[in-house]
Amino acid sequence: MPSRCKRVLAIASTGGHWVQLFRMRTAWSGCHVDYVTTTPDFRQEVIDEARARGEREPNYFVVPEANRWQKLRLVKLLLQVVAIVLWRRPDVVISTGAAPGYFAIRAARLIGATTVWVDSIANAEELSMCGKQVEGHADVWLTQWKDLARANGPQYWGAVL
Amino acid sequence: MVRIVDEWSAANPSVDVFGQLPLEGPDDYVPTNFEFVQHLRPEEYTERYRNADFIVAHAGMGSIITALSLAKPIIIFPRRAALREQRNDHQIATVKRFARVTGIVPTFEDADLPAAMDELLAGMALASAPMIGSHASKALIDGLSHTIASSERRGVLNPFARLRRPQDAEGVGAETPLPSQ
Numbered sequence: 001m002p003s004r005c006k007r008v009l010a011i012a013s014t015g016g017h018w019v020q021l022f023r024m025r026t027a028w029s030g031c032h033v034d035y036v037t038t039t040p041d042f043r044q045e046v047i048d049e050a051r052a053r054g055e056r057e058p059n060y061f062v063v064p065e066a067n068r069w070q071k072l073r074l075v076k077l078l079l080q081v082v083a084i085v086l087w088r089r090p091d092v093v094i095s096t097g098a099a100p101g102y103f104a105i106r107a108a109r110l111i112g113a114t115t116v117w118v119d120s121i122a123n124a125e126e127l128s129m130c131g132k133q134v135e136g137h138a139d140v141w142l143t144q145w146k147d148l149a150r151a152n153g154p155q156y157w158g159a160v161l
Numbered sequence: 162m163v164r165i166v167d168e169w170s171a172a173n174p175s176v177d178v179f180g181q182l183p184l185e186g187p188d189d190y191v192p193t194n195f196e197f198v199q200h201l202r203p204e205e206y207t208e209r210y211r212n213a214d215f216i217v218a219h220a221g222m223g224s225i226i227t228a229l230s231l232a233k234p235i236i237i238f239p240r241r242a243a244l245r246e247q248r249n250d251h252q253i254a255t256v257k258r259f260a261r262v263t264g265i266v267p268t269f270e271d272a273d274l275p276a277a278m279d280e281l282l283a284g285m286a287l288a289s290a291p292m293i294g295s296h297a298s299k300a301l302i303d304g305l306s307h308t309i310a311s312s313e314r315r316g317v318l319n320p321f322a323r324l325r326r327p328q329d330a331e332g333v334g335a336e337t338p339l340p341s342q
Contacts, residue, residue, distance in 0.1 A: 006309050016222025023226070023297045027305035041203050091312045094305065112315035116308060118301075122222045123251050124258035136323030140308055142301075145258075158301030161226065161293055 009090035009113075011036040011081075011104045013065055013097060016122055018042060021096045023160040024118070025049075033058035034088045036081070036100060038065035059088075066099050068129070074099065082107045089113075096120055102130040105138050116140040121159055123148075162238050165274045166217055167192035172275075176282065179209060207231070215281045217274070220252040220259070229264060229293045236266040236277045 008028040012021040018037050035046055035058050043060045050057050063080045066073035081103040085093070093108040094116040095101025105115040117138035119131035124145055126132075131154070135141060141154045149156035163182060170178045171194040180197035182189075201209065210216065210227055216235040218224035228235035237259065239252035253269070260267035266277045296302065 006312060008309060016224075016226070019223045019226045020297075023295065024302060024305060026296055027302045028309055031309065045203055091314060092309050106320050109318040109320040112318050114308065114312035116305065120222060122220075122255050125251070125254040128251070137320075139324060144301075157304040158298035160297040160301065161229070 005031055006091040007032040007034070007089065009034045009036060009085065009088055009093045009104060009108075011093065011095045011101045013037065013100055014039040014041070017096045017098060017101070017120055020118070020120060020160040021094070022046075024094075028092075028094075029053070029055060032056060034061065034084070034090065035059065036061045036063055036084060036104070038063060038100065063100055068099075078103045082110075085111065085113075092116065094118065097128055097130050099130060102134055105134055109137070114139050116142070118142045118160075119144060119148075119154065121145070121161060127154060162217075162219065162274065163192055164190045165271055166278075167194050169275045169278050170194040173278075173282065179213075181206065181209070215278075217278065220255040222255070225255075225259060225265065226293075229262070230295060232264070234264050234266065234281055236268055236274065236281065238268045238274055 006028075008031045010021055010025070010028065010033060012018045014037055022042075033056070035042075040062050046060055047057055061084055063084070064073055064077050066077045068074070077100060081100055085104055085107040089111050090108070090113050092114045093104050095104060096118045097120055101117070105117060108115045115138045117131060117134045117140070119127050119142060121144040123131060123143070127143060127148065131143070135153070142157055143149055143154040144156070144159040146156045148154060163180070166178065166180070167190070170176065170192070178195035180192065180195060181201045182192070182197045182199060184191065184199055207227070210231050210233055213233055216224065216228050216233050218228075218235060218237060219240045220237040225235060225237060237256050239250070239256050241250065256267045256269060259265045266281065268274050268277050
């Protein structure tokens with residue numbers, strides 16, 4: 001029985017988080033894709049690449065960046081991310097972090113979506129703070145370093161490099 | 162780091178140095194010996210990397226991955242948590258982990274940086290950096306594809322309750338079972 005195309009929400013902060021998320025893009029090739037990040041800078045590249053590959057043009061949303069020292073910004077970010085998740089209703093939410101992705105994974109529970117956290121390859125000795133906090137909330141919880149994988153902890157499926 | 166590069170640039174006037182420096186804080190050092198901008202669009206960023214002989218950057222994955230994918234040697238210098246530049250000291254861990262990757266020159270202390278730049282200038286240090294391609298490992302991508310293809314919607318779930326994962330159900334090393342959905 002052919003399954004319908006899945007809706008994927010791929011969300012990451014700008015910088016290294018985004019670069020790593022985008023390196024995994026062939027995993028959602030052919031899906032309905034919504035990208036969410038904290039800068040408009042990558043919109044054109046994302047659209048150009050989809051066109052070049054003959055794929056459906058993804059949507060692209062910009063949310064504020066926020067870290068744990070910026071409480072008000074975090075609230076603003078949370079509200080925007082929840083709104084996007086409820087509006088776009090993805091089947092799968094995948095993130096490499098940081099706070100935007102964490103919020104999306106938590107919010108995804110409201111719509112019963114499958115959630116995937118891929119901890120940044122930058123976190124080579126221990127998981128990131130968000131990566132630790134997402135335990136018990138992400139269906140798939142991954143580290144990119146084999147020696148950080150645990151039976152009761154994040155799994156290792158490979159890396160973005 | 163910027164101050165050190167600025168001083169090195171003054172000591173090496175024949176070298177064309179260009180910086181992309183966000184300069185977000187009032188105490189951020191503003192260089193006087195090389196040209197810089199605060200922001201680069203992605204295509205400009207890539208072009209600057211392409212034209213460079215080597216890169217000097219904090220140990221951020223964006224810089225490292227871009228350098229490796231364009232086969233440019235990169236000197237990496239960690240940001241410090243104590244200076245509120247970073248949430249933790251993971252950049253030091255990054256430098257240690259990537260220290261032996263061809264094309265990456267690790268530095269840890271201020272004094273390491275000018276020496277590393279001198280070495281790259283002299284062309285001594287490196288075999289050319291490897292091209293790493295533009296995608297994640299096949300195993301990771303296949304795993305994610307499978308997860309996406311086999312995903313099933315489950316109706317509204319409580320965002321404050323914790324999930325039971327398959328590996329918990331097998332009781333592998335579990336200490337206490339998580340509450341079920």
